Amino acid sequence: EPRHASMIRTSISPTMIQAGYRLNVIPSEVRATLDVRMHPSDNPETFLAELRKAINDPAVEVNFTARDVRPGTGSARLDFEGFKVLEAAVRKHYDTITLPTMSTGATDMAYLRAKGVQCYGIGPAIDIEDGPKGFGAHSDQERILESELYRFVRFHYDAVAELARAR
Structure with a gap:
């Protein structure tokens, strides 16, 4: 794909x-x-x-310009309490399993992970209209369905409330 x-x-x-x-x-x-x-x-x-x-053209100059170089970090732990809370919230609001993946975009979480903080990028909004067409984050058609926005907010509310209770 x-x-x-x-x-x-x-x-x-x-x-x-x-x-x-x-x-x-x-x-x-x-x-x-x-x-x-x-x-x-x-x-x-x-x-x-x-x-x-x-x-294959010596007249063409190829230069590498490093942008914001983020520190290399390992994967986030899956046995961490925060992951289990997110996993339960995904199951409740989306009725599916949580599957960790590697993001191909840059994230500020790299700086926190470099200091030992467990971080998880979450984005479980379902996009049945634009996703199959290839319109995702940062495309010229970036948007979210209104119904998904409400579910996404409820998902985050429950996850944050449960994390706060766990402390």
């Missing part, structure tokens, strides 16, 4: 292209920005070498 591709390999999306200054003038240079989601097992230098080889 295409949306899972970047969980098993490095993915590349051209997100910005800049060239030219007039409609009828061929540009002398072009700049393209690629959003590269590097798989944790891949080496950045090896990736750059493979990209240069695929382009």
Whole structure:
């Protein structure tokens, strides 16, 4: 399934292209920005070498600009009390099992995990309209169904209330 591709390999999306200054003038240079989601097992230098080889043009410069470099962290624990609370809330509101997955997007949780805090990214909203069309987070059609918003709020309320009770 295409949306899972970047969980098993490095993915590349051209997100910005800049060239030219007039409609009828061929540009002398072009700049393209690629959003590269590097798989944790891949080496950045090896990736750059493979990209240069695929382009196969010495006139094309390929540079890596590190954005916000987040600390590497391990997986969140599944035997932790917080996970069990989330698991119960998912079962109550969505009548399904909780299946941990690797997110391919960046998250500020990396900074907390680096300090030993157990963090879980949750997003159990169901999207039967746009999801199958490929419109997800950060797409030009990003939205949530009204019915799902209410269920999502109830899910979070119950999860937070249960976590507070557990303390």
